[in-house]
Amino acid sequence: MTIDDVELLVRWDDDPDVASAIGGRGADWYDWSVELVRDVPWRELLIIEEDCRPIGFLQLVDAHEEESHHWGDIEAGTWALDIWIGSPADRGRGLGAQAMSAALGRAFREHGAEVVVIDPVVGNRRAIAFYERFGFEHVGVREFDDVECSVMRRSRSAID
Numbered sequence: 001m002t003i004d005d006v007e008l009l010v011r012w013d014d015d016p017d018v019a020s021a022i023g024g025r026g027a028d029w030y031d032w033s034v035e036l037v038r039d040v041p042w043r044e045l046l047i048i049e050e051d052c053r054p055i056g057f058l059q060l061v062d063a064h065e066e067e068s069h070h071w072g073d074i075e076a077g078t079w080a081l082d083i084w085i086g087s088p089a090d091r092g093r094g095l096g097a098q099a100m101s102a103a104l105g106r107a108f109r110e111h112g113a114e115v116v117v118i119d120p121v122v123g124n125r126r127a128i129a130f131y132e133r134f135g136f137e138h139v140g141v142r143e144f145d146d147v148e149c150s151v152m153r154r155s156r157s158a159i160d
């Protein structure tokens with residue numbers, strides 16, 4: 001991602017499904033014009049493309065090193081993942097699944113993650129089903145900024 005992506009990201013943030021998914025990140029969520037010019041060692045901000053057309057957002061965060069400690073006291077080697085496909089027309093076509101496979105491979109192989117965690121809003125049933133298909137297991141429900149989220153994890157040993 002670069003600063004040129006701000007307009008796109010703001011548009012995606014306004015999509016109702018994305019907005020309710022971000023609800024789980026509450027006040028933690030990003031001011032893109034600030035975040036995209038910051039280079040921090042514990043995070044990768046990525047754009048998902050289909051044939052060079054930007055369609056979604058994906059981030060990989062070292063949850064142990066991340067500065068706001070969103071995940072609290074969490075073991076070293078744990079990475080967090082956030083993903084969305086920005087427009088309804090691009091969802092349900094298998095693109096999210098392809099991006100997810102690539103991102104998990106990247107987290108485990110390139111970043112040496114032992115575990116990947118995610119925190120979908122409890123009511124985001126379709127996203128939860130999507131993660132379950134990737135071998136994520138439910139750890140429990142936790143409140144992030146007053147929103148109930150389902151904490152899910154997948155370990156390196158579950159890698160395809």
Ligand SMILES: CC(C)(COP(=O)(O)OP(=O)(O)OC[C@H]1O[C@@H](n2cnc3c(N)ncnc32)[C@H](O)[C@@H]1OP(=O)(O)O)[C@@H](O)C(=O)NCCC(=O)NCCS
Pocket residue numbers: 017018021083084085086090091092093094095096097098119120121124126127129130
């Ligand atoms: C969740 C998401 C990344 C999945 O990507 P995708 O490209 O739509 O998924 P795929 O086409 O690879 O797989 C389809 C599956 O994704 C899940 N899914 C979740 N939200 C969906 C949506 N709005 N439309 C279609 N599929 C969705 C379902 O499990 C679906 O399977 P189903 O059709 O049997 O219900 C994407 O739908 C999305 O960004 N949704 C809105 C924002 C969101 O909820 N992000 C997750 C935050 S935790």
